[in-house]
Amino acid sequence: MAWIKQIRGPYMCYTVEKDFLTSNLIEQKPFILPDLQKPEHDVALDIRKLRAIDVLSLRFLANMDEMLEKKEHHLVLVGGEPQILSQLLALRPIRHFPTMADFEREFHDLNPALVKSILQLAQGGVGFKMLQLQCPLCHFQEVSGFVLDESKYNLVWSPSEIVPIMVPSIPEAERIDFSCYRVAVCPSCFFASSRPDHFGIRFPEGEIKSILKPEQITNLHLGQTPRKAIAAEYRESSKESFFHPPRDADAGFLSWKLHEACQKQISQDRRFVDAFEIVLANFMMCKYASNDRVIDDHLHTALAWLNNVMQNQDQYSSLRLQQAYTFYVSGLLAIDKVSEAHTAFRDFEHKFKEDSSADFWLQRAESLISESSRS
Numbered sequence: 001m002a003w004i005k006q007i008r009g010p011y012m013c014y015t016v017e018k019d020f021l022t023s024n025l026i027e028q029k030p031f032i033l034p035d036l037q038k039p040e041h042d043v044a045l046d047i048r049k050l051r052a053i054d055v056l057s058l059r060f061l062a063n064m065d066e067m068l069e070k071k072e073h074h075l076v077l078v079g080g081e082p083q084i085l086s087q088l089l090a091l092r093p094i095r096h097f098p099t100m101a102d103f104e105r106e107f108h109d110l111n112p113a114l115v116k117s118i119l120q121l122a123q124g125g126v127g128f129k130m131l132q133l134q135c136p137l138c139h140f141q142e143v144s145g146f147v148l149d150e151s152k153y154n155l156v157w158s159p160s161e162i163v164p165i166m167v168p169s170i171p172e173a174e175r176i177d178f179s180c181y182r183v184a185v186c187p188s189c190f191f192a193s194s195r196p197d198h199f200g201i202r203f204p205e206g207e208i209k210s211i212l213k214p215e216q217i218t219n220l221h222l223g224q225t226p227r228k229a230i231a232a233e234y235r236e237s238s239k240e241s242f243f244h245p246p247r248d249a250d251a252g253f254l255s256w257k258l259h260e261a262c263q264k265q266i267s268q269d270r271r272f273v274d275a276f277e278i279v280l281a282n283f284m285m286c287k288y289a290s291n292d293r294v295i296d297d298h299l300h301t302a303l304a305w306l307n308n309v310m311q312n313q314d315q316y317s318s319l320r321l322q323q324a325y326t327f328y329v330s331g332l333l334a335i336d337k338v339s340e341a342h343t344a345f346r347d348f349e350h351k352f353k354e355d356s357s358a359d360f361w362l363q364r365a366e367s368l369i370s371e372s373s374r375s
């Protein structure tokens with residue numbers, strides 16, 4: 001029987017069975033090879049169940065990585081017994097995540113080691129720091145990026161907002177509305193992203209290259225004219241200083257609007273669009289919008305994309321799903337769809353009740369639901 005395979009975030013993920021011996025290899029090969037010859041995704045092997053492997057099968061896994069690399073994709077491993085891992089890694093230094101949670105985190109967020117180096121090297125305040133970024137498309141060198149040292153902040157709920165905010169946990173940390181700074185924007189071609197590692201990051205000590213793949217860069221190049229048209233709606237946006245601090249609400253709004261555009265442009269295949277990022281961008285546009293009509297438009301757009309997240313749950317990490325459920329309940333209540341919000345909450349509770357990491361999100365959804373029942 002073929003290994004279970006499913007899309008997990010940006011990966012095609014195979015669940016490797018307990019035995020992977022030559023006889024199993026012969027059986028699996030016809031199912032796996034087409035995915036390696038024309039890969040659409042990077043490949044992850046979940047080897048948490050694997051207990052027995054022989055030399056030929058080990059060799060095959062190492063070759064998988066080599067084949068993918070030729071097609072500009074790569075292989076990662078999740079879990080695995082130390083003894084099996086050491087044999088495999090001796091053949092080839094394949095990237096490895098100890099647990100499923102470590103693997104999932106990287107679907108959407110910077111890897112923790114990179115965050116640590118960025119924070120050490122970045123200039124600026126105690127908690128709020130600046131980065132000098134280089135645009136991966138037009139190579140403009142002076143893009144301002146911003147990072148927050150999250151160890152100096154707490155995530156808290158604000159009664160008037162759907163998305164929680166960061167407040168300092170120590171007095172020295174800057175009080176800042178970080179959402180307004182989270183998206184870095186190239187003032188030349190209006191490429192925008194909430195991930196600093198989509199840009200080149202320049203430090204006096206050296207440079208970290210953009211993680212974007214060549215085909216993503218090509219797709220984003222093609223989107224330059226529509227991005228410029230979006231930016232042109234704001235007369236001041238042609239000034240290089242428009243996105244510098246202090247950013248006003250217009251700069252915050254436009255940064256998220258461009259981020260949304262880039263998320264849609266980055267892949268020609270709609271299946272690979274990160275719907276959660278588009279949801280977040282639309283909630284942020286609600287936050288910085290200039291009037292009620294604009295708020296209403298973006299609230300409805302956010303809810304439409306939340307539906308997309310709910311229908312493609314496999315593509316998201318547990319944390320993203322917990323956030324998405326909370327935002328969904330909140331958004332539905334905001335447009336008075338009370339019974340739909342209750343259904344979404346029951347579904348959320350059913351999926352994550354046993355998971356203590358979901359508490360922060362689940363409790364928020366619960367309190368909104370009980371408020372709506374009282375009113």
Ligand SMILES: [Zn+2]
Nearest residue numbers: 135138186189
């Ligand atoms: Zn640029």
